[in-house]
Amino acid sequence: MENNYHVPVLLKECIDGLNIKPDGVYVDVTFGGGGHSREILKHLGKDGVLIAFDQDPDAQRNKIDDPRFHFVDQNFAFLKNNLRLLGFKTVDGVLADLGVSSHQFNEADRGFSTRFESNLDMRMDQQGKLTAAEVLNTYAEDALHRIFGMYGEVKNAKSLARAIVTGRVDRPVLTLADFKAVAAAHIPKGKENKYMAQVFQALRIEVNKEIEVLEHFLSQTADVIKPGGRLVVMSYHSLEDRPVKSFIAKGKFRGEVEKDFFGNEIKPFKIITRKAIVADAEELARNSRSRSAKLRIGERI
Incomplete structure (x- = not known):
């Protein structure tokens, strides 16, 4: 196998x-x-x-x-x-x-990959409490800024963090589509895949410590x-x-x-x-x- x-x-x-x-x-x-x-x-x-x-x-x-x-x-x-x-x-x-x-990247419902529309999970240990959705919906702006900058080396980490904190007031960020909707203005044109990979890496590292x-x-x-x-x-x-x-x-x-x-x-x-x-x-x-x-x-x- x-x-x-x-x-x-x-x-x-x-x-x-x-x-x-x-x-x-x-x-x-x-x-x-x-x-x-x-x-x-x-x-x-x-x-x-x-x-x-x-x-x-x-x-x-x-x-x-x-x-x-x-x-x-x-x-x-x-x-x-x-x-x-x-x-x-x-x-x-x-x-x-x-x-x-x-395998983890290829399992859509695990939420590790930007290729699939799915819930933002990213837990390696399925018994773990913290998910990527929880990080995006509960962390303070400065904490999100730090995670995106440090773990994803995202260039516009500060403005992305602000967009998420502002956007989640109207509706929670639970799926890949939700994230793309709230972050749309900050995702560089022509570099979408690389940018999303960096953001997902940052979230995955935080979720799994x-x-x-x-x-x-x-x-x-x-x-x-x-x-x-x-x-x-x-x-x-x-x-x-x-x-x-x-x-x-x-x-x-x-x-x-x-x-x-x-x-x-x-x-x-x-x-x-x-x-x-x-x-x-x-x-x-x-x-x-x-x-x-x-x-x-x-x-x-």
Whole structure:
């Protein structure tokens, strides 16, 4: 099923980056269609273990029938606790493929895509309370301005926020059509698709608290990955890539790397990829989603 669910990006590079030991314990924290997980299992021996995380109920349908495979129906923000519940204090490698799966974009009623007329939902976790519609209808103007500017890099974030707050007085913004009606004067002609993609990215990141969740997850990898184990993370926009790059390089998200009394750097990972790995021409031709992918690898010191 995973082929039409989601084509895994940079598959070989991710597997090579994990440097898989046949009897090792590995974690795929973004299971989705299971493409990366199936490839990891091919490299594991009978004593190897693969643990996969995904909070999306749709992803559960792709579970793998294999005694070495464990599925955790949770957000990867809860990595450490769930590994302990399964009896693993440490693991040999962790893989994260961030962003939204092709399947989620293609499911009209999930509200992730600007291609379909639908309710503005955008929850990765269907049990979550906050939807994109709620953000648009309840957030203050300055909060909307901040979200559009910071998470979507929307040029006219301030005037868009004002238009939404003014427009929702007459009628709530619940669907894609409602949004387009209220924002019509602010959507640049000829650049509608790019603009809407930026706005939708901003809303999705806010609804799912993606940056906070990512930082919380990365911090835990320092505790759960064994020395010599690998952290392999693929991101699709600079807002995700920045914390990944910073954490692998410095063990923190802001400020300079800490040093001990003797001036030695104190950080959990050594960088394996000086520059992010990106898709080659062949993969770009095969899978347009790989265009923005950046892969970074760190090894636990």
